[in-house]
Amino acid sequence: MTDYDPNSIESRWHDRWTETERYQADPTDDESTFITVPYPYPSGGMHIGHARTYTVPDVYARYRRLQGDAVLFPIGWHVTGTPIIGAVERLKKGEEEQLDVLQNTYNVPSDTLSELETPMGFARYFIEEHYKTNMKALGLSVDWRREFTTNDERYKRFITWQYERLNDRELLEKGLHPVKYDLEQENAVTTHDILEGEEAEFQEYTLVKFEWDGTTVPMATLRPETIHGVTNTYIDPDAEYVRAAVDDEEWIVSADGAEKLDHQARDVEILDSFTGDSLVGEQVTNPVTEESVPVLPAGFVDPDNATGVVMSVPAHSPDDWIALQAAKADAERLREHGIDPQTVQAIDARPIANVEGYGEIPARDAVEFAEVESTTDPELETVRQELYNNEFHGGRLKEMYGEYAGEIISDVRDEIKQEYQQRGAFDAMYDFAETVISRAGGKVIVAEQETWFLRYNDTDWTEKAHEAVESMTAIPETTREQYTHTIDWLEEWPCIRNYGLGTPLPMDEDFIIEPLSDSTIYMSYYTIAHRLQDIPVEQLTPAFFDTLFYGADAVEEPDETALELHEEWEYWYPVDFRCSGNDLISNHLTFYLYHHAELFEEPQWPQGITSMGMGLLEGKKMSSSKGHVVLPSEAIEEYGADTVRFFLLNSAEPWQDFDWRADRVEDTRDQLERFYSRATELIERDVPDEQPSLEPIDRWLLVKLQATIEATTDALEAFETRKASQAAFYGFEEHLRWYRRRTDRDRAGARWTLQEVLRTRLELLAPFVPFLTNELHEQLIGEPATGWPSVDPAFIDQTVEIEESLVEQLTEDINDIVDVTGTDPDRIAVYTAADWKRDVFEQVTETGPDVGAVMSEVMEQPELRERGDEVNQLVGDLVEDVRGRDDETLSTMTEIEEQTVYEQAEEFFAQEFDAEIVVKNEADAEDDEQEQADDAVPFRPAVHLD
């Protein structure tokens, strides 16, 4: 027996697989299975979470291969967009955090760092040194001939074709869209480029166009429905404001606000500049109520938020309420600003909605209840949120709202907004609710830019996408609804970026097609990627791809090579399963469905998607920037690839989150090690070539083996890697434990059975732990596992199964009694039920689990009627027992000779309990045994210990 040494086994099989080109897939006469996984984005290294993402499809690929399919499992590399460029820039700048991740988390040697200073150099390093190395070490059965990057010229030709065709179909559209924009760099930025305010969302502020002296003063608000409650407005007296021509009007806004408007597709020209003080004390006119209200000074107004002027609704805004009280209390300050304190004293809060749980003036109640007294009190945020929520979802508008009176605010806000917008009283602008700073240090604002969109809200396209969702297999099934929901929710998707790696948009080559938009149908590219290498780039015209994907009739003079490739594409397509992450359902996976539904015919649509959960490390989220990751290379070196795979596949189903815990992984390794040593021990033993005569216990084990084959196969078909590996590995270990207890393993029959079992299990486990199983299979049979086992009907035998379960049950019962009584018996008497009881049992199986019905049948027999109460009790027990067993089991049970079963196991019981065993029928019990023997029930013998 040799020790389990995963590293030597694994390297031996790697070499074999590479030399024999084992996983290179080409069209054959066999059925095809095509399985894909999102191509990795090598902006950093690979961690153990990625390892699972790629191992799950590998298990399926290996499984289908054993089932006899030609299986294609390819990998490519996604480099599109800005993340890699950003990473390179941070490296070149010598940013500490970036260097730390590269050197300490991903172990990049110092003298190699310079190679990473170009985007493709960076990508190439992680592709070769991390992803590919790890994937090979994990034993992924990938056809490496087909790899490519999305920055390759040939791939770009393919994407160009895709976008030409989408444009032909009018699914692309040009338009304005809000983007995050760095004012200093004068460029759009991504979340990745943001240093502060990463979470910030675009807010669309309503601008209420108050009027002052022929000029518009746009008050920015998120609550336009409060327009009737405005009592005054606020401006920052010390901040810089401007008078500007905005489109064809004249507006007064903060200087910051004017700059933002300028970037939001408005024509802005500054005419004059002054501090907010100039407007303080003036009267402005509400465009809806036509009422005049004063402009008051307030320090809490942020000139860098929207227009820098706000309206005050003290009845509903806690901030406004507090500010108004403060203004009333500080007559001195008002006078300084040239305001008559009397006018402020005269201002009364004006409620515009009734809010459940609050009095007439909700803001006052909220503020007083929380005892907040100043606009700088941090508690105010909570009060504001709570009141806002209650008002939005529970506030009913008062009578001044006319047709909207009595309505809940959340139901009508948008309508009110639109109505006044149409009338010209309202306008709108975008801004963030917080400060956003880019990594470059510039202030980030919301700008509106010309952009190209994919029209995911197009009615026909949406319809097709829905059809694609309906026709595919969704694993787990609960995700189907998420796709449906996403399709209904998706609007237009901006599909270009200003810069980055990738393919220029053919209609406007200044822009690059963004990453989520150049990765929707690339699975089709895998089918021919290796063969495109031999074709000059210039030859890869849109017409070439038309021929490749649509066949000879698609163009007038089809290219010969393209026609050949068309066959290859047809052989592999559609994708049978795409294995991906939960988090991609709301974008990538749905886009994948959209584009397939549009560009390809229904038979080529995705057949199935498996969504996977996330990975945790010791119970916490993994994070490469915090160094809280485990690298596959480290794990493989420590435990071996089979252990890593088995843990990832066995600790949770693919769609559940898994938790990488070192002690758990260690246990997994121990289990595999034990399996290995048991197997080698078994392999070394001589086994008869022909099947020798088998004992019932051998047959029992083979029955369990058939059930295991079935369970494992069914589970794998459903991508239940945990259930499958549990059945084939742990589940079967249980049976073996019992088998070893029950029988002498030196018998020829036992040796034969155990090897038969081993061979089958090696095949069942081959997809999970390919190195270990192929090694052992070869030692056992002389060749690696090449087929998937099927259930052998010759070994299905319910009688054997039930008989053995009786022995197990009796063992348990005796154990229980020994345990409860704390005795160590010298003699164990087992009494099987008397014949009349057996008759009653048969009657119950015949009549069914209905006490009344059985009793009336039974009472017709005089010899049973005599036993009255006793029979009644027995029927009750038996009805309970029979309920829940199916008819087949019951009919098998009626054939079983219970006493013989126990007699045959006498030796086993004697050994188990180190006692003399006596098995007899209740009817044959001596007088002094009668009392115990009476308790016997069919299939539940009475037991007496001495």
Place this chain on the structure above:
RNA sequence: GCGAGGGUAGCCAAGUCAGGAAACGGCGGCGGACUCAAGAUCCGCUCCUGUAGAGGUCCGCAGGUUCAAAUCCUGCCCCUCGCACCA
């Protein structure tokens, strides 16, 4: 807020769709066998009570349906994830 998933014994976790045995496994813990000893392996026990295989109380909380509920229905509480131009 919207959408999705989830709450099962000390921990992890099956069972829930197709209602029917305190509820598969594993870990940890306790006891025992083997051993000079340790490890490995094997066997019990591990909600409460119990010197006869039993009884009691259980599956987030509260109700309901049913002969029967972890499973079906209703309400509530708590947790996780996604919500867009970002891979």
